Amino acid sequence: MLAVDRLGVRAGELDLVTEVSFTVSAGERVGLIGESGSGKSLTATALLGLLPEELTASGSVRVAGVEHELVGAPERLLTKLRGSRLAMVFQEPMTALNPAMRVIDQVAEAREVHHPGRDRVLVEADALRLLEQVRLPEVATLARAYPHQLSGGQRQRVLLAMALANDPDVLVCDEPTTALDVTVQAQLLELILAGVAERGAALLFITHDLAVVATVCERVLVMYGGRVVEAGPVREVLTEPRHHYTRGLLDASDLESTDEHGRLHAIPGTVPAAGEFPSGCVFRTRCGRADEQCADLPPWTGVPDHGHACWHPVGGDS
Numbered sequence: 001m002l003a004v005d006r007l008g009v010r011a012g013e014l015d016l017v018t019e020v021s022f023t024v025s026a027g028e029r030v031g032l033i034g035e036s037g038s039g040k041s042l043t044a045t046a047l048l049g050l051l052p053e054e055l056t057a058s059g060s061v062r063v064a065g066v067e068h069e070l071v072g073a074p075e076r077l078l079t080k081l082r083g084s085r086l087a088m089v090f091q092e093p094m095t096a097l098n099p100a101m102r103v104i105d106q107v108a109e110a111r112e113v114h115h116p117g118r119d120r121v122l123v124e125a126d127a128l129r130l131l132e133q134v135r136l137p138e139v140a141t142l143a144r145a146y147p148h149q150l151s152g153g154q155r156q157r158v159l160l161a162m163a164l165a166n167d168p169d170v171l172v173c174d175e176p177t178t179a180l181d182v183t184v185q186a187q188l189l190e191l192i193l194a195g196v197a198e199r200g201a202a203l204l205f206i207t208h209d210l211a212v213v214a215t216v217c218e219r220v221l222v223m224y225g226g227r228v229v230e231a232g233p234v235r236e237v238l239t240e241p242r243h244h245y246t247r248g249l250l251d252a253s254d255l256e257s258t259d260e261h262g263r264l265h266a267i268p269g270t271v272p273a274a275g276e277f278p279s280g281c282v283f284r285t286r287c288g289r290a291d292e293q294c295a296d297l298p299p300w301t302g303v304p305d306h307g308h309a310c311w312h313p314v315g316g317d318s
């Protein structure tokens with residue numbers, strides 16, 4: 001679905017991203033991790049042709065079904081593909097949303113750009129349906145609100161609705177949950193997973209949070225100094241890291257930790273193999289829910305000994 005080959009980003013003579021190559025198939029979820037400044041965001045923005053003017057991209061970015069090479073493509077073509085074939089959710093929704101426009105109008109506009117001539121009443125109905133899909137609470141009221149009247153998590157739901165408005169083939173998320181608290185973060189991750197699963201879209205998920213990667217992704221790429229230094233299935237990379245930088249990332253992470261109830265969550269090596277997952281569930285590395293809330297959850301099969309809070313349903317049929 002997405003094929004990136006020897007992607008480079010330069011500022012004059014300075015290489016910021018060097019020879020980054022990877023593919024993401026339809027329906028696949030790939031994580032991109034690395035320390036601050038390692039080149040994750042530049043890689044993402046280069047994919048969508050959104051680099052600032054002073055930077056230049058080289059190499060190749062192809063999307064299945066699109067005849068043209070995206071690196072160096074004319075802005076006219078990129079504008080057509082952005083939103084329809086490739087879409088992005090950014091970390092800071094306030095900079096991505098228009099503060100002076102009602103939420104529903106922004107979602108409607110995202111839809112209308114790729115459906116010119118569609119009746120405005122239908123476009124608004126589409127926008128409302130999309131906001132319902134991302135479970136914006138009190139949707140009839142909040143759809144008519146301005147971004148500043150929404151919470152951070154609600155704004156991210158709106159951005160997700162806009163990104164999914166035209167059923168993109170590739171969704172790129174750049175730290176979409178970093179600014180959110182753990183419970184809100186978990187809800188948004190579930191919505192992102194459901195959104196890409198319904199559309200069979202490829203997901204590239206950028207984060208510095210290994211727990212999020214373990215929750216969301218099947219494969220992971222590790223960036224360091226503008227290069228991909230390690231890549232492989234999440235289970236393999238998080239349990240048997242080969243690169244010293246990845247080992248350092250793991251040591252510095254909270255993957256081996258106890259939660260506020262003293263229960264052990266998320267020990268690398270105890271992540272079950274794909275076939276051992278309860279149907280419709282993914283491995284949650286941090287629970288973030290209080291005991292009482294966990295007690296309300298159905299008793300999932302495969303619950304580990306130390307508690308029932310490690311398994312939570314994400315989409316699926318559980």
Ligand SMILES: Nc1ncnc2c1ncn2[C@@H]1O[C@H](COP(=O)(O)OP(=O)(O)OP(=O)(O)O)[C@@H](O)[C@H]1O
Nearest residue numbers: 011016034035036037038039040041042043052055
């Ligand atoms: N417009 C620019 N001109 C020059 N250098 C830049 C520009 N934009 C980014 N850089 C540099 O490129 C490197 C990679 O930046 P990038 O934003 O991709 O990192 P990142 O891995 O996404 O970091 P973070 O996790 O903090 O967002 C950094 O050293 C950054 O300072």
